[in-house]
Amino acid sequence: MKKSAPTIRDVAAAATVSTATVSKYINGAQRFSPKVEAAIEAAITNLGYKSNPLAKSMITGRTNTIGLSVLDITNPHFSSILKGANRVANDQGYSVLLVDTEETPSRERRTLEDLSLRVDGMIVFSRMRESEMAWMADIDKPLVFFGSLNELPLPTVASDDHGGAFMLTRHLVMLGHKRIAYLGFSKSRRDEERLGGIREAMKAAGLELTVVDADAPSMAEGERLCSSIVLGAQRPDALICYNDLMALGFMKEAANLGVAIPRDMSVVGFDNIPYGKYVSPALPTVDLQSERMGATAMEKLLAVIRGDTVEKLTKIAPQLILRASTQARPA
Amino acid sequence: MKKSAPTIRDVAAAATVSTATVSKYINGAQRFSPKVEAAIEAAITNLGYKSNPLAKSMITGRTNTIGLSVLDITNPHFSSILKGANRVANDQGYSVLLVDTEETPSRERRTLEDLSLRVDGMIVFSRMRESEMAWMADIDKPLVFFGSLNELPLPTVASDDHGGAFMLTRHLVMLGHKRIAYLGFSKSRRDEERLGGIREAMKAAGLELTVVDADAPSMAEGERLCSSIVLGAQRPDALICYNDLMALGFMKEAANLGVAIPRDMSVVGFDNIPYGKYVSPALPTVDLQSERMGATAMEKLLAVIRGDTVEKLTKIAPQLILRASTQARPA
């Protein structure tokens, strides 16, 4: 029979010291005489002792784990956020416990409340409206939220969606586009920010905006809505998509329908997912700096955990990426 | 000042029962008289009591957490695996603790050994050679490995890479291709399986294979190696890429270089990532069923944890996806 894992008591006995001494030594909280340290070290290796993190966590209340909640981990925007957050976490000795909420938004609250008991802090990306999120501020753990908040006193990391949308639209206007349409996704909290930026630029140019609303922020959805947009009575000469995924789906179907991009129509998106650069024509986009956002959010959260004071809102400037899917129109 | 979270003792006191009773009631381990149950229920809601999962874990030794280690979470193949694994885990009351090893393969052992102390089991995708993995079998937690193993007595979930590669190559041969090349990635343990399948089909057709080796399984790498392949002395008439990412990068650069796909050359890949369907021409591929693999691995692991006996190797049949990036050659 295999004996159960050695405990700190076994080590203490083998080294003929107290458990307190072993504990302090292991945690580097204190130095001891060379003789004692050597004895402890020997006992540890002989026994193959490993400190039980659960017992430690119960006492210290710290788990060295951070919860990260995203909407859909297969969306490259979120994979990148996770990548960035995970890297920073690992560098500082933390692990990431992932939550993918997309499929069950109804259980989001329960899921996050439960999660909060198992982690030292959490980073949340949610589709909930701010008015329904009050409970988040009551969670007894540090929390960083992705996106802007008006009321809730939570630290946030947000991209400037309004600004990004404005410059993207302005660029299209300057290229001479007149009939610009927005393929949006109103279920998202960022949709209205982008719409605001677009409208502002359109208004400044004295143009009317056509808006189409999608049911999902996916390639399949962009593909599905394509025909109604390009084969409608007044085809737009430029389309701004809520994100790159929708734009990619749209472009594929447009090609099937015989609509050439950018000759017949310009198409642009948001996020700067890696694949936008590898389709033909390459997709212009607003780089929201996904990975950086993830890293920044994690840095901010760890700072809060450390007890540092942090600014409430960290805004990350987006960058316009110009590529071949846009083309100037005759004035 | 905010009082600290209520414990089971507070509940017991409020309901004037013992902590043992509360514990059993909460865990549904036993029924009690209606009066007692009502009192406990009331105390719990009044106090807003939440069971501390850490304390529970320390005693029971179960954390309801599964560790999942992948090579690069931004690779859609792994995102999908995670998606599938996470769904199954959540359905059965487990959470997923993610490890992304790509950047520090050197610390993989330490990372996983540490991880093993915090989870009930783990699922591992690794680039290590089997001969260097003996320690994995010694980890004192259930573990499911992705890929085939010869020696180690670990349960595994694997795709039939050899078979997939064989049928893919056979298809190209039947289309009349003569000069077939493989853009491989020898650092991967699956590379040789794929190479084996390709060689077998080539041999059966009496053809010679050209092999080029990449440094990374990425779009950028496919892009980088493109010119040396298409502008070399003997341009292949078909290219099999280690994965879809490399194929996508290659196709983009081929277009830049004036090489038309599939007219001048057919290109195929592995994985069936979603983006392959949305480039032009669409990328034929071997669908390795990433999401299904993740789900299957998690099911298998949870079965092991439950104590069920499971078969050592679960093989998942790949499916050939034909699309526009291949074209028949004149015989």
Add this chain to the structure above:
DNA sequence: CTGTTAGCGCTTTCAA
């Protein structure tokens, strides 16, 4: 420098 002594919040015999 080192050890003693209390627990952390919970589960789990075992007894009533």
Add this chain to the structure above:
DNA sequence: TTGAAAGCGCTAACAG
């Protein structure tokens, strides 16, 4: 059907 009591493995005062 209920409770008393003994810890799980570790840390954290406090003493010496």
